[in-house]
Amino acid sequence: MxxxxxxxxxxxxxxxxxxxxxxxxxxxxxxxxxxxxxxxxxxxxxxxxxxxxxxxxxxxxxxxxxxxxxxxxxxxxxxxxxxxxxxxxxxxxxxxxxxxxxxxxxxxxxxxxxxxxxxxxxxxGSWIAETAGGRDLYEAALKQRRSEFVRQTDKKGRKFARDCGYIEFRASAPERAEFEQLLTWKNAQLKRSGQPDIWATPWVRRVLDATFEHRATSFNGVLFSLSIDQRLIAAAYCLRAGKVLHFWIVAHDSEYDSYSPGVQLARWAVGWAAENSIAEVDFGPGDYQYKRQLSTTQxxxxxxxxxxxxxxxxxxxxxxxxxxxxxxxxxxxxxxxxxxxxxxxxxxxxxxx
The missing domain is CATH 3.40.630 (Aminopeptidase)
Incomplete structure (x- = not known):
């Protein structure tokens, strides 16, 4: 060798x-x-x-x-x-x-x-949502595996819209203001839970910024956002390579906790992936409830x-x-x-x- x-x-x-x-x-x-x-x-x-x-x-x-x-x-x-x-x-x-x-x-x-x-x-295990067959096939598989989760998420989504008005979901290349707000939320979340301030570590932040600036077709960042009246409520920053989308950083405005906006956004993002030539959405390892609920395999x-x-x-x-x-x-x-x-x-x- x-x-x-x-x-x-x-x-x-x-x-x-x-x-x-x-x-x-x-x-x-x-x-x-x-x-x-x-x-x-x-x-x-x-x-x-x-x-x-x-x-x-x-x-x-x-x-x-x-x-x-x-x-x-x-x-x-x-x-x-x-x-x-x-x-x-x-x-x-x-x-x-x-x-x-x-x-x-x-x-x-x-x-x-x-x-x-x-x-x-x-x-x-790393939690995977299989999306190669399109949104309808994924949603059917999710309902079969997690029927109560789908029912409750749909119910919260309807209440969210009734209480707050039109909910705008977007997928785009990262926008700096929304990207920074996401990191502010995430750093605050880590601080509240007593975890190390990972994303504020200088070399980590430089790598994160480098992915933000990278625009190659072989590898790029995608920012998913949920907004109401142009106010950012939740965001998720993901890495995309080929036909794989990997969820990386997810956070939301704690004022809207009761509507589970992060979960609403993540589910919408998986549907977007299913319609945009993504074969799988990888939520990564970690025994978090939303990862289990949105996945179809490990x-x-x-x-x-x-x-x-x-x-x-x-x-x-x-x-x-x-x-x-x-x-x-x-x-x-x-x-x-x-x-x-x-x-x-x-x-x-x-x-x-």
Missing amino acids: RLETIHPKELGPEALAQWRALQHASATLQSPYLTPDWAQLVGATRDDARVCVIDDGAGFFAAQRLSRFTAMGAGAPISDYNAIVANADLRIDAGALCKALKVGRIDLTHVPQGPTPISAIGAE RMLSYGVVSGVSVSGAVRRTTQALRAGMERLPNPKLAALPGKAMRRLDLMRALAA
């Missing part, structure tokens, strides 16, 4: 074409977060971004090197997918990959099925470590094994504690880098 490690800005036209062809050929690797565009946008902000080019373009892996001990997937923790983009039968040596990045291990979350040589400790994603013989790799595998053991305990709250602690630690490491 031949490995060349470069900064994403060094990717040439041939490599970009090879990368996109590999994505196009795979059913599980088409996420916007696995595109060369994403790697380059992260690389424009982070000097530690790297791309491992495997066997002269047979595979690509985008990462960021946090220290001499550890790397993570490009854009972690704001990227919902990490993986090597290659044909499923490509054999990759984990130790050689770490050596190429000059680290002891690579910590990965949300890895879809494919050639990534991960020692998986566990898995969780894609399982692994989390774990990629490493050869290294102390840091052994330490990570040991702590992950302890976490897996705790998660088998009969007390759900106690079982969830190690995973929450490790995710929080990984989040803080990535944000501080």
Whole structure:
């Protein structure tokens, strides 16, 4: 196996074409977060971004090197997918990959099925709305699976219109004022819930702004908005690549909580996707009610470590094994504690880098 490690800005036209062809050929690797565009946008902000080019373009892996001990997937923790983009039968040596990045291990979350040589400790599902068949087929599938949710959402939507007047839904390239309002709402929401202020972290904000400015046909941001009398009530910022739309940031004006405007907007956005050549809307992992309610299937994603013989790799595998053991305990709250602690630690490491 031949490995060349470069900064994403060094990717040439041939490599970009090879990368996109590999994505196009795979059913599980088409996420916007696995595109060369994403790697380059992260690389424009982070000097530690790297791309491992495997066997002269047979595979690509985008990462960021946090220290001499550890790397993570490009854009972690704001990227919902990490993986090597290659044909499923490509054999990759984990130790050689770490050596190429000059680290002891690579910590990965949300890895879809494919050639990534991960020692998986566990898995969780990404919630998917299948939209290839059009809006009517999606709505029929949703009613079959979530009839009470559809009834309640429709009821709230009618009350929303009666109480507030004409509701305007729009999908467009991001508009700066609405984009900024969305981030203001989201940052306030994180603060209220005691979570880290992810979107205000300088390098994260620069990546977010870079996606906002990016207008390539292969990768772009889409802003969905819900307004009443030209007043923004809810917004969702998504990434689109090919036939995949990935929900990223969703928030709304808390004054309208009783109408569930974020859910109303998300459902409308899925319908828009079904009418605009989108095959799937990916809500990402995370056990949020609206994701379960709007989805029609799940894609399982692994989390774990990629490493050869290294102390840091052994330490990570040991702590992950302890976490897996705790998660088998009969007390759900106690079982969830190690995973929450490790995710929080990984989040803080990535944000501080």
